[in-house]
Amino acid sequence: MPSEPTDAEPNWVHYEPEEATLVAKTTFNEIDTVFEFELEDRDELGHVPGQFVQVFVPGVGEAPFSVSSSPTKDGPFELCIRKVGSVTTAIHEMEVGDTLGIRGPFGETCDIETFKGNDMLFVAGGIGLAPLRSMINFILYHRDWFRDVTVVYGCKDPTEILFPEEIERWQERDDIRFDITVDEVPEGVEWDDHVGVITTLLPGLKIDAPNTYTIVCGPPVMFQYVQEELDAKEIPHDHIYLSLERRMHCGVGLCGHCQINDLYVCQDGPVFNYEVIKDRPEALS
Ligand SMILES: Cc1cc2nc3c(=O)[nH]c(=O)nc-3n(C[C@H](O)[C@H](O)[C@H](O)COP(=O)(O)OP(=O)(O)OC[C@H]3O[C@@H](n4cnc5c(N)ncnc54)[C@H](O)[C@@H]3O)c2cc1C
Ligand code: FES
Structure with missing residues (x-):
């Protein structure tokens, strides 16, 4: 079983999605776009390379995406999302200023x-x-x-x-x-x-x-x-x-x-x- 939360793992559980606002999007082709999000309540996502977030689109569903930006980048974090189904299509249809829910960052990565x-x-x-x-x-x-x-x-x-x-x-x-x-x-x-x-x-x-x-x-x-x-x-x-x-x-x-x-x-x-x-x-x- 996964380990119990400790003081050293302050981000262990985020059950409730936090509101995040889409602040920019750059489209590479018909299926791949990179989205920049700003969290409502925090300046930084606080991830390490290799971690992912769960993205919750109200009325559609939730899906995991790796964080594509480096923690060394200030400001909004980036997700590069390929359009394959319902959640990813709903995210692709978002306009700058729209909001969705984010849980995380989650996951173990390399040291x-x-x-x-x-x-x-x-x-x-x-x-x-x-x-x-x-x-x-x-x-x-x-x-x-x-x-x-x-x-x-x-x-x-x-x-x-x-x-x-x-x-x-x-x-x-x-x-x-x-x-x-x-x-x-x-x-x-x-x-x-x-x-x-x-x-x-x-x-x-x-x-x-x-x-x-x-x-x-x-x-x-x-x-x-x-x-x-x-x-x-x-x-x-x-x-x-x-x-x-x-x-x-x-x-x-x-x-x-x-x-x-x-x-x-x-x-x-x-x-x-x-x-x-x-x-x-x-x-x-
Ligand atoms: C840890 C992690 C990190 C990820 N990082 C990224 C990322 O950075 N960018 C990105 O574009 N995608 C990433 N994915 C995949 C992404 O989560 C799926 O594409 C997404 O869940 C699809 O949701 P949907 O509702 O749009 O598709 P659905 O409507 O649920 O499904 C559409 C099609 O995609 C297939 N599918 C859905 N999820 C997965 C999956 N996890 N693996 C294989 N096939 C799947 C379904 O079987 C179906 O054929 C990641 C997945 C994981 C587990
Ligand atoms: S145990 Fe629920 S997603 Fe891993």
Whole structure:
């Protein structure tokens, strides 16, 4: 069972949604938009990279979303939301000034202290860049704590690229390597970068395996193939973290909806060390 609340975990339970106001939205394509929210009663959300919030749309329902902005960013926090169903469509239809309910931040993530002095490798597939962006920007803010920082990002086609302007800025920096690929290029779409699935980017990377920490986020189908490449690079399993998604209800370890064997994704995750979950195939499907 999840641990009891302690004084050290002041954000342990938020049963009641807090009012949040939409203050800006930036649309990337027909299905992906980043939303900036301001909380009514607090200046800061108080999250750490990898955590998520439960978003409650009155009359429609509630759904979990990773916080996409870094805690080092002042002011409103950001959620990058893909339109797939009822809650996400209702959020996409919101206008600046509209309000909804937020519970959280929730979830266990990785201990950034462990990564200090090491190389960082991020592997993001599709909407998986949204959660990883929080950690990437946190690490870039504290750039001198880390050695090499590499991001590989793959999406279906160039129209689905998230945060294109920010990616351009990352690519212009000389203290981060950012490689991008698309599975395919539709007719009439311009693209002069790599084409192929995300795993085709990994063999070309020079990795100092014992001193590299890797964080992977993307569709479950990606995990197995990425893991094969990480094994080929001999990255230790306890240096690999995966961000998992499961259907959630309570978000606080009470309802069991997100349970994988003895683990609760909402409380023990959503970011898990690969060493902990590699023998639980249900976690990776
Ligand atoms: C910890 C966590 C973090 C997440 N972060 C993000 C994020 O940053 N951005 C983002 O766009 N989405 C994120 N998601 C997924 C998001 O929660 C779902 O897309 C959302 O719940 C869909 O709600 P809906 O009412 O719009 O869709 P529904 O009407 O409930 O469903 C529409 C379709 O999506 C499928 N679906 C719904 N939820 C999930 C899910 N969790 N996993 C797989 N398929 C699902 C349904 O089976 C159905 O086919 C996250 C999920 C979790 C658990
Ligand atoms: S969502 Fe209820 S136990 Fe995890």
